[in-house]
Amino acid sequence: MSGARPSGRTLLFTGKGGVGKTTVAAATALRCAEAGKRTIVLSTDPAHSLSDSLDLALGTRPTPVADGLWGQQLDARERMEEAWGDIQGWLTDVFEWAGVDGIEAEELALLPGLEEVFGLVDIKTYADSGEWDVIVVDCAPTAETIRLLSLPDVLRWYMQRVFPTSRRLHRAVAPVLSRVTSLPVAGDRVFGSAERFYAQLDGVKEVLADTVRTSVRLVVNPEKMVIAEARRTATYLALFGYGVDAVVANRLLPDAVSDPWFDRWKALHAEHLVAIDEGFAPLPVLRSELAGEEVVGLDRLRAFGAALYGEADPSTRLHDGEPMRIMARGDDVELQLDLPFADKDELELGRHGDELLVAVGPYRRAIVLPDSMHRRTVTGAGLRDGHLRVTFGVETPPRPTGARR
Ligand SMILES: Nc1ncnc2c1ncn2[C@@H]1O[C@H](COP(=O)(O)OP(=O)(O)O)[C@@H](O)[C@H]1O
Numbered sequence: 001m002s003g004a005r006p007s008g009r010t011l012l013f014t015g016k017g018g019v020g021k022t023t024v025a026a027a028t029a030l031r032c033a034e035a036g037k038r039t040i041v042l043s044t045d046p047a048h049s050l051s052d053s054l055d056l057a058l059g060t061r062p063t064p065v066a067d068g069l070w071g072q073q074l075d076a077r078e079r080m081e082e083a084w085g086d087i088q089g090w091l092t093d094v095f096e097w098a099g100v101d102g103i104e105a106e107e108l109a110l111l112p113g114l115e116e117v118f119g120l121v122d123i124k125t126y127a128d129s130g131e132w133d134v135i136v137v138d139c140a141p142t143a144e145t146i147r148l149l150s151l152p153d154v155l156r157w158y159m160q161r162v163f164p165t166s167r168r169l170h171r172a173v174a175p176v177l178s179r180v181t182s183l184p185v186a187g188d189r190v191f192g193s194a195e196r197f198y199a200q201l202d203g204v205k206e207v208l209a210d211t212v213r214t215s216v217r218l219v220v221n222p223e224k225m226v227i228a229e230a231r232r233t234a235t236y237l238a239l240f241g242y243g244v245d246a247v248v249a250n251r252l253l254p255d256a257v258s259d260p261w262f263d264r265w266k267a268l269h270a271e272h273l274v275a276i277d278e279g280f281a282p283l284p285v286l287r288s289e290l291a292g293e294e295v296v297g298l299d300r301l302r303a304f305g306a307a308l309y310g311e312a313d314p315s316t317r318l319h320d321g322e323p324m325r326i327m328a329r330g331d332d333v334e335l336q337l338d339l340p341f342a343d344k345d346e347l348e349l350g351r352h353g354d355e356l357l358v359a360v361g362p363y364r365r366a367i368v369l370p371d372s373m374h375r376r377t378v379t380g381a382g383l384r385d386g387h388l389r390v391t392f393g394v395e396t397p398p399r400p401t402g403a404r405r
């Protein structure tokens with residue numbers, strides 16, 4: 001752990017649309033606040049359902065909700081326009097140069113997904129500020145959340161190729177380029193923005209993929225399709241290094257329901273619950289029953305949170321475990337990556353310089369290998385029981401100095 005560094009705990013809630021993410025996030029935040037922790041609950045979902053759940057209009061700045069609890073609707077666009085203006089201006093010039101007319105170019109420069117990244121930057125700012133003990137994030141439905149959480153990796157990868165890291169080299173080249181071609185060259189201001197942008201992306205990734213500081217919780221209902229989607233989500237979150245520490249099974253039929261019409265439903269729920277327990281083991285599965293009415297307003301959220309967590313402290317890490325581990329195996333080094341529920345057929349592996357490329361279905365990640373592994377070569381790989389193991393063989397000796405190819 002990072003010692004003196006202020007470190008609020010961040011809890012992200014995601015799941016299929018309608019399963020109860022907002023409800024669980026709001027109830028969790030209220031329970032943390034009532035346990036004496038200074039808590040903020042943020043929504044990245046443009047549908048303003050967090051306001052509806054808390055029964056209180058939330059602004060785009062921290063809005064007081066209850067003792068020790070604040071809420072905020074993240075306004076990613078506002079933050080993006082502050083931080084991204086220069087780069088966007090340059091991209092607009094490039095597009096215009098390429099023959100795309102003004103308005104269209106403006107829109108193109110708002111690279112899809114970019115806006116949301118700035119929502120993530122806010123989360124990081126709060127996590128680092130030392131002002132908050134707990135930061136609860138009510139995420140958008142899973143597909144968008146995965147896309148969002150994969151962005152720091154993906155964008156950094158592209159940015160490093162679009163903007164050469166050496167600014168000095170670029171300074172020398174820029175005047176020449178401007179002379180030989182009319183293509184707009186990124187100036188110092190754009191570079192400054194790009195560098196700040198890298199730093200922010202790195203920082204976001206650093207906070208959210210730090211399993212000590214951040215936990216992701218998957219909300220499900222006892223339904224086949226919902227569970228299937230949660231399994232996919234678990235795979236992709238692990239691929240990008242995020243730590244899932246619990247599953248919330250919401251809307252279970254209460255025992256008190258005795259009408260025989262529900263017998264079949266109860267049996268189905270019981271079956272699905274076993275599938276959730278076994279499938280996601282060793283993660284704890286927190287349970288909450290279908291309430292007799294919508295869970296809206298602080299009183300109902302309080303009761304919901306109490307039933308969900310019982311004696312457990314919602315802000316702590318509910319399950320330990322690192323999605324990625326690197327360990328010595330005799331002379332070899334093994335990289336292990338949890339990929340729960342992943343299929344061999346959808347997995348692709350590649351090596352590119354000091355990066356290990358791992359693709360699962362539509363998602364790919366370039367894992368930057370530690371220095372000590374750069375000279376090693378991949379000698380084997382296998383996927384078993386939800387773990388990918390990649391073996392890196394004995395180091396190739398460095399080429400003697402002065403040697404010719
Ligand atoms: N356990 C529950 N019992 C009764 N109603 C619930 C329960 N969980 C959620 N709801 C209700 O279902 C609706 C959708 O929940 P919400 O938390 O907004 O889902 P999501 O954020 O996943 O889309 C809301 O009206 C909420 O009050």
Ligand SMILES: [Mg+2]
Pocket residue numbers: 021022023045049050138
């Ligand atoms: Mg919601």
